[in-house]
Amino acid sequence: MKNERPLWRGRPRQGLMLRGADILMVPFSLVWGSFAMFWEYTVISSDAPLLFRVWGIPFVLVGLYMIAGRFFVDARQRANTEYVVTSDSIIIRYGIFRRKEQILSLRELSDFSLTENRNGEGSITFGVSAAGNVFSGLASWPGVEDVPRFDCIANVRKVYDIIRNAHYAAGHTRPFGQRLG
Known part of the structure; x- marks a missing residue:
């Protein structure tokens, strides 16, 4: 827009990290990965037919991704992410293999919510996901689009208030947004 001015710019927390959803995902990934690796080891060491040997490879790869790879993908995604209000x-700029940009008009924004933890870090979600926010903390599967959000940002309440005030100034009759957490 012609008179558009920046109000805030930031990045998500950097590095490897655990999220709340990992309470379920870590044990599940260990069971999946262990079984897949056991299967593959068993068919290779027992001289099983080629079909059985090949059949287990995708399951082993998925298991390795769930056990460890997803943490590195998530860290890399966050390292390549920038947020602007x-x-x-x-504006959300992101991408591991190619740069993408999402632009959400404050005038057309109908719903956004805040999730904040005790240390003031949190997320602001723009819209509602079909599955809700139960697993929103997981690194998404590559190629799967998520509901747009500012993820793992410091002083999230301050950023939320900036968005809320800008949303109001953009033409809404009252400040909007729902605080969670």
């Missing part, structure tokens, strides 16, 4: 829009 302007007087007219929300």
Whole structure:
């Protein structure tokens, strides 16, 4: 927009990290990966037919991704992510293999919510996911689009208030947004 001005710019927390959903995902990934590796070891060491040997490889790869790979993918995704709030829009720049950009108009934004933890870090979600926010903390599967959000940002309440005020200034009759957490 012509008179658009930046109000805030930031990045998600960097590095490897655990999320709340890992309470379920870590044990599940260990069971999956262990079984897949056991299967593959058993068919290779027992001289099983080629079909059985090949059949287990995708399951082993998925298991390795769930056990460890997803943490590195998540860290890399966050390292390549930038968030911007302007007087007219929300901008999310991200991408591991190619740069993508999402621009959300504050004027058209209908729903956003805040999730904050005790240390002031949290997420702001723009819209509602079909599955809810139960697993929103997991690194998404590559190629799967998530509901747009500012993820793992410091001083999230301050950023939320900036967005809420800009949303109001963009033409909404009252400040909007729901606080969670």
